[in-house]
Amino acid sequence: MKILSIGTMSGLSNTCLHRHWALEKISDEIDVVNTRIKPISIWFRIAYRLFQYGLPIRLPDNSSANKKIKEFISKAVKSPYDIVWIDKGVTINSKTLRYIRKLSPNAKIVSYSPDNMALRHNQSQNYLNCIPLYDIHFTTKSYILQDMQRLGARKTAFTNKHYEQTFHYPRNLSENEIQRLGGDVGFIGAWEKERCDSILYLAKNGIKVKVFGDKKWNDYKTENLEIAPGIYSEDYSKALQAFKISLCFLRKMNSDTQTSRTMEIPACGGFMLAERTTEHLDLFSENKEAVFFSNDEELLEKCRYYLINEEERKRIVEGGILRCKTSGYSNEESIKRMLKIVVNND
Structure with a gap:
């Protein structure tokens, strides 16, 4: 061809x-x-x-x-x-x-x-x-x-x-990389009001969040919220894996029901906590291959639960990696x- x-x-x-x-x-x-x-x-x-x-x-x-x-x-x-x-x-x-x-x-x-x-x-x-x-x-x-x-x-x-299998895949991260790129809860992406409101809600309720994104995020620095410049190349894939919980927000201006991170987070070996949509539920089995939320209250509840349940996180991460491979994503x-x-x- x-x-x-x-x-x-x-x-x-x-x-x-x-x-x-x-x-x-x-x-x-x-x-x-x-x-x-x-x-x-x-x-x-x-x-x-x-x-x-x-x-x-x-x-x-x-x-x-x-x-x-x-x-x-x-x-x-x-x-x-x-x-x-x-x-x-x-x-x-x-x-x-x-x-x-x-x-x-x-x-x-x-x-x-x-x-x-x-x-x-x-x-x-x-x-x-x-x-x-x-x-x-x-x-x-x-x-x-x-x-x-x-x-x-x-x-x-x-x-x-x-996802790109030669770029989005689990790596052996050093302690330095985990410290530099990781954190309890993380998000990589551009500022949008809805996702910003959700992240501020988490921070207000004691959840430590790190955001790698554009300059607009700097206007919203607050306690428990760390803002860093956007990351690219291999650091992007490593960060998705380094976070204990990687947030997957959908772009409202495009009316998204899935996004690139839908595939990239699990493929990189990250724990994905994503907005609940019909397509997300079709792509990944809930609480087995990924975790979903429908509002800020549920988002906070899921963050609190999975931050203290490491073994469940690991099991879901493994399920997400396997699903990406077996379903041909x-x-x-x-x-x-x-x-x-x-x-x-x-």
């Missing part, structure tokens, strides 16, 4: 890069186009803001990704790609997809995004123009399939979140399933 893989390939903790790694394992011939070689420009930020105001302004392609895609396609006319995989192609233009269709009519053009692409803050005018030109859209949001069809998608398919297994759908989508 010959694949052209397109997306943001920078940063070791970048999930787009992780999906590319999985494609590399699956494909016997793969080329790559990085859509984020250069930093985001001022004009990019202005164009994005104007688009959010409702203007049909396209985002600039600062990394010349569209040009590079066309170059790869033109060179591969005699041996065309089977799959053109575009990971959240907000800077990819409709002319580029039409060029692919013209020179490689049998290639399957695939759109994948881990975000809610039915919401404007995740979109671009470039992306909206391209929606009808993809053969299939894969989304991790089960509730937007009809929304995507209304936007012009020809075919949509839901896939759960995934890894990038490689998940993308194999997606590509099977693509190949059979005739």
Whole structure:
């Protein structure tokens, strides 16, 4: 299977890069186009803001990704790609997809995004123009399939979140790493009001919480709440494991029912305490492979209980690791399933 893989390939903790790694394992011939070689420009930020105001302004392609895609396609006319995989192609233009269709009519053009692409803050005018030109859209949001069809998608398919088995896995942590990265209760992620309120509730009630996140968290420093800068690379995976309890909050602005950490925390050997949703309950057996909460009172109760019940924590951690493996939640297994759908989508 010959694949052209397109997306943001920078940063070791970048999930787009992780999906590319999985494609590399699956494909016997793969080329790559990085859509984020250069930093985001001022004009990019202005164009994005104007688009959010409702203007049909396209985002600039600062990394010349569209040009590079066309170059790869033109060179591969005699041996065309089977799959053109575009990971959240907000800077990819409709002319580029039409060029692919013209020179490689049998290639399957695939759109994948881990975000809610039915919401404007995740979109671009470039992306909206391209929606009808993809053969299939894969989304991790089960509730937007009809929304995507209304936007012009020809075919949509839901896939759960995934983890990267070469990056998210249990490590032998040193005492120094446990002290530096761990704590009683921890969270890694951006500030959002709802999750901040829940964490402040824990801190107010005597639970020590450590947050690795953006600068907005600094406005909420208080007793029992430690704020540290965001962490990436291997420290990210190590921290998920180092916490006695790793919190998994869902992003309200995307109406999430599962998130990347849903898979990453258990896969890393972390104890996951996550918001209770139907999808979470389907993915992990409650109190056997993960623990869930529906409100702040239950969150506090579960933290208090599991902080003093280490053996139960260890048992649930082992159950979560095993579930990730046996249910095929890894990038490689998940993308194999997606590509099977693509190949059979005739």
